[in-house]
Amino acid sequence: GRLRVRQVRDLARAHGLAIGAVxxxxxxxxxxxxxxxxHLYVGDEALIPTGPVDLSGRARxxxxxxxxxxxxxxxxxxxxQVSELDAPALTELELISALWRDGHEExxxxxxxxxxxxxxxxxxxVVVARDAEGxxxxxxxxMPVFGSPQVSLAFMRRDRExxxxxxxx
Numbered sequence: 713g714r715l716r717v718r719q720v721r722d723l724a725r726a727h728g729l730a731i732g733a734v735x736x737x738x739x740x741x742x743x744x745x746x747x748x749x750x751h752l753y754v755g756d757e758a759l760i761p762t763g764p765v766d767l768s769g770r771a772r773x774x775x776x777x778x779x780x781x782x783x784x785x786x787x788x789x790x791x792x793q794v795s796e797l798d799a800p801a802l803t804e805l806e807l808i809s810a811l812w813r814d815g816h817e818e819x820x821x822x823x824x825x826x827x828x829x830x831x832x833x834x835x836x837x838v839v840v841a842r843d844a845e846g847x848x849x850x851x852x853x854x855m856p857v858f859g860s861p862q863v864s865l866a867f868m869r870r871d872r873e874x875x876x877x878x879x880x881x
Contacts, residue, residue, distance in 0.1 A: 808851065
């Protein structure tokens with residue numbers, strides 16, 4: 713561990729690069745500090761309560777209108793562990809993602825993860841929105857927050873032709 717941290721630090725410095733670790737353990741933080749790296753707190757993610765959402769009132773009118781449009785169009789949503797999705801389902805979601813990116817590379821979102829599925833995170837979650845015909849039209853991808861019963865939004869994608877409000881749905 714100690715030699716590798718020093719090697720990475722030296723390589724980065726030699727090429728004018730900055731290095732960082734997000735979500736580093738206390739042990740790694742101490743090790744990194746002993747090798748000349750510093751701790752920088754970048755904040756916590758926003759936490760939102762789950763459960764029923766009150767869409768009544770003037771302040772929620774836009775959201776309520778969007779949600780009703782999606783519901784009236786026959787959309788459904790389902791939650792899955794990514795590791796439980798079969799190859800056709802993953803291919804369907806990867807296509808939505810590719811179309812959303814419109815030729816750009818994946819960059820991830822809050823957690824900076826850049827893959828929908830891999831062996832490192834079999835317990836990642838995905839909420840899939842399907843239209844009235846059962847075709848996937850959008851999804852939200854959530855990464856586990858290790859050591860905590862929370863998840864973090866990794867990325868969200870939708871078919872650009874899907875109704876406004878699909879991600880909120």
